């Protein structure tokens with residue numbers, strides 16, 4: 001398959017390598033010029049278990065991409081997605097399938113402004129990765145992907161996408177209810193990303209806290225109440241189990257969540273698409289979500305203290 005990874009930071013690069021190694025023609029597209037130039041000049045450096053591998057890859061700034069693709073995988077941050085879609089309008093006019101696996105709630109609504117519903121596939125992933133510097137990622141653990149077409153009756157290529165991802169060892173499977181899957185992942189991120197950032201710890205260290213279950217329930221019980229009012233299926237207990245499954249080192253125990261990486265790199269976080277989204281929706285639906293509102297304020301305060309606009 002001819003695949004564009006639009007947003008080739010930590011995750012986009014990790015997925016790009018795996019898809020290329022499985023025989024796909026992959027182009028990494030990103031707006032960070034130093035990152036693109038480093039890959040063009042030296043290849044992408046992937047550090048795993050202390051060993052570096054250099055992978056030659058095609059990388060380009062969005063304005064320098066002139067080919068068309070069968071599949072565009074969107075892996076920007078939630079707040080960069082609109083801009084990336086605008087930049088790729090010419091490529092999107094060729095009607096590729098567009099797959100989004102970025103974290104946060106509300107990405108599909110952004111994509112629908114540029115891509116017909118029948119071409120959109122959405123999902124979530126618990127793979128992880130860190131962007132260590134321009135042209136350099138560090139990876140640990142393994143993960144999986146859940147995905148579904150937004151208009152399943154009109155999209156007939158899901159099996160091909162699932163097979164392509166699985167051919168690259170990415171462990172993909174169709175989700176019966178994609179909105180429920182997105183909320184489930186957002187619940188996990190609203191616990192792990194937010195607390196690990198505030199406590200400056202990795203996922204295993206959060207899991208070792210004696211009160212991790214109370215901290216988790218404070219977030220997820222509110223998610224469940226807001227989800228019920230919004231007619232979205234959400235099970236706080238199932239999400240707690242998914243969170244507990246991340247603590248092992250061969251899963252995501254050694255990983256510092258992407259929000260922690262953003263704060264460390266002095267970059268804006270996705271908090272408004274996670275706890276902040278649920279706090280705001282709760283306000284609109286008259287379902288109180290004070291813990292999520294407070295956590296949103298705490299992260300924004302930390303951003304301000306770090307000088308992040």
Ligand SMILES: NC(=O)C1=CN([C@@H]2O[C@H](COP(=O)(O)OP(=O)(O)OC[C@H]3O[C@@H](n4cnc5c(N)ncnc54)[C@H](OP(=O)(O)O)[C@@H]3O)[C@@H](O)[C@H]2O)C=CC1
Nearest residue numbers: 008009010011012031032075076077102103128129131258
């Ligand atoms: N990292 C992870 O383990 C996981 C992340 N996700 C989700 O995947 C999506 C993509 O996240 P992720 O891959 O972590 O994103 P990254 O932060 O690695 O990269 C996103 C973009 O931010 C910019 N950027 C990042 N770091 C720098 C820097 N130091 N200097 C300049 N620009 C920089 C680049 O684009 P630009 O120049 O255009 O700003 C880059 O494409 C998000 O929704 C995230 O929540 C999901 C699962 C796990």
Ligand SMILES: CC(C)(CO)C(=O)C(=O)O
Nearest residue numbers: 125126127128192257258
């Ligand atoms: C915590 C993790 C790895 C879960 O997959 C994630 O989504 C992130 O770092 O943003």
